[in-house]
Amino acid sequence: MDVPATYARLCGEVSHFTKEKTGTSLVDAYFGPEALDPIHQRKGKSPEELVGEVKSLIDGIRDEIDSQLRADHLIGECESICVVVEWLAGRKIPYADLVHDIFHIPMKRFSDRAIKERIAVLDDALTGFSGSDLRERVAFFVKRGEITGAQLQHLIEGELQTKAAQVGEMFKRRIHSVMGTDVTDNGVEYQTVRGAPWSGYNWYQPGFKSINQFNLDVTFNIDTLYGVIFHEYEHHVSNLWREKYYRESGDLELAVVPLHTGRCVISEGTADTAREFLGVVEDNPNIKIAEALNTLRRMTSINAAIMLNDRGRTVDEAVDYMIEYGFRTPESARSAIGFISPRTSTGGQNFWAPYIFTYYFGKTDFVLPVFNKAAGEGELTRFFQTLYLNPYSGSSVTWKQAFDWLN
Template sequence: MRALLAMVASAALAACATTGESLATDTGMDAIADDYVLLQLTIGEKESGYIDAYYGPDVVRNRAVSDAAGQSLPQLSARALALRDRAAGLLRTSGGERSLEQRRARFLVAQLTAAITRLQMLQGAKLSFQDEAQGLFGVRPETPALSSFDPVIAEVDRLVPGSGPLWQRVDAFKKQFDIPADRLKPVMDAAIAECRSRTLARIAMPAGERFELALVTDKPWSGYNYYQGDYHSKIEVNTDLPVRLDRAIDLGCHEGYPGHHVYNVLLERDLVKGRGWREYAVYPLYSPQSLIAEGSANYGIDLAFPGDDAVAFNTRVLAPLAGLPTADVARFVALNQMTEKLTSARYTVASRLLAGDITEAEAADLLQKYQLESPERAAQSIRFIKTYRSYIINYGLGQDMVRAHVEAAGANQEAKWRRMEQILSEPTLPEDLLAH
């Protein structure tokens, strides 16, 4: 794994006051979990999109609505600080260092650290890109000099020779793999079905797990999984820009199997229902949980389609189904794999844009040069960056960390899948991925 980060331990801070009435009657871990869920839902009433998923009791959601109406952001910050202090106290008395109870307590402390950071941001705190990522997601990313990516750009230039700007050549080559709009639904259905088949051959899923697929527009992202609870997801694919052939497998794995859908299903089955850990019924987007979710979803693509499997499936099934040529599929996939080496250049561009060091126009130019994006796709990237800010690190850095942890199990595919399942079904934090 590239040396891209320094892990930051989540330490408890003493709280000067407490606000809000506890839902629970005892002072143990379950009481903290109940208060945690209420707090997160209350913050979610203050910021649209803060809660990615919730499938707990409606009475708690209703209580959050009333709490939010009567409490200010500073009061919520005080609640979060006090709750983190309580969780940290149990962290010192909750069993062995690697016990599930200890990991449960560590998870709550880390998630509350993120909530405190997000509340500071909502109150106007200006954090650097790296400090924001550290506070929200528990990692400190590097922002490499853009010139360090010039050798990769030179490699791509050799793969896609010709005249004109490199991004134009790359975009022109890739356009031949744009899936026609009237073929997108059957292609996505076929891709998701294959992702599901490969995953279920390795990971047992509960009976009745299911998803719905919807094609949508006017979104800052390319795909999204809205987990509904009861082992049910709604997967949306954005069609503002043409969806390219490689994205069918990518989205099928990332949003579905073994990605977000499987992650949420296993957490619900094993932790929420299996252990009664209700804190996992709420998923705040701006938290270390997102690095695990996005990193495992991205690595899951390679795990489900190792080696040349993606080339073979695209050539044999998806390209014909889409009515696309098959002669250059291998070259197309190879190009996409090469441009993945440019992923962390996006962090540098984002950090400079969010700090106000460059304009949106300058950021678009840099994304065209160092992400090889068309003006339209660069504009969509900027919209995502402005919306989700340092969240972008979870895809590349998270993938690197999950890959390193899983592949430390060795070359055996069964062993890799077992490690992946552990990540998805246990109280996993970014720092746990460093323990190989």
């Protein structure tokens, strides 16, 4: 069995299945040979056929791949893909098991105490803002920084495009320069879209470049947008190094960048830790407030996802929770529900329903603690070399193994 080619082919075939079921392809990016491009792979295989072939591939990986880290990474990806197919085929999987079996992390709910502590942080950050209570101060802060529609489009395609180029230069100066090697970076093009289930997305393209799209249906806070640039650019950087490794090593499986595997946990974790990587210290108090609010809203979104998918609560109940504890407007809460609800607005399965956990826990449970430990021990060069020069480190399955040198 040609394990890498079989993996690439099966990812393409599963992508057709997930696209048919949910409108979303399993494969997020591809930069390998034309013949194995996901769009050229066979359509119409049954879920049973797909799962059976992926399980056979797992046996092949155990027999043929000598590197333990590479084998563990590939097996973890394949196990996740099997669960995705079975889930979308109609198998009843408890939400906690779905999150765990796709992303190899536990489903964790934030306690009421943790939410109250985060609200206190936000309250402290908004000291001095107008309003008789915290809710009014949050509303004032959010309203003053709101940007949407044509104004948002102008900002994204102008000032933010320039800012992204500056962030790219920061990665080169502060990280790539200490790693002992460099990577081609043909830049990021900023675009705007409508009708997407997400607020922003990085679409990596073959040839060391990306397209970053922002959803004009979403009302952004201008201070939040600057944080998004760092997040999305790190996604771009990670894929630059992945493409370089593939082109130099020939490890074909790396030319496929899948969604809904343990890879996503580390990918979102590193993207959310980009400012720490770069040593960015914000002196703008509005950005610090935006970070406090976004952290609270991410935590309450996780709890709302559990309400909807695990505890059988209604959309209205989840919306009310996000309004009350996430300090959202009704419109903001209902917009956020689209990402975490078990069903889409048209009644289909929501591909993204289990994904919300990857951001917060990818950072707090995986990336940031290891980064901080490496920084404390003067090992940041080796940290970045492990992270970017060895793509097999980038999974919740292999993260601890890849960084065992730090323990």
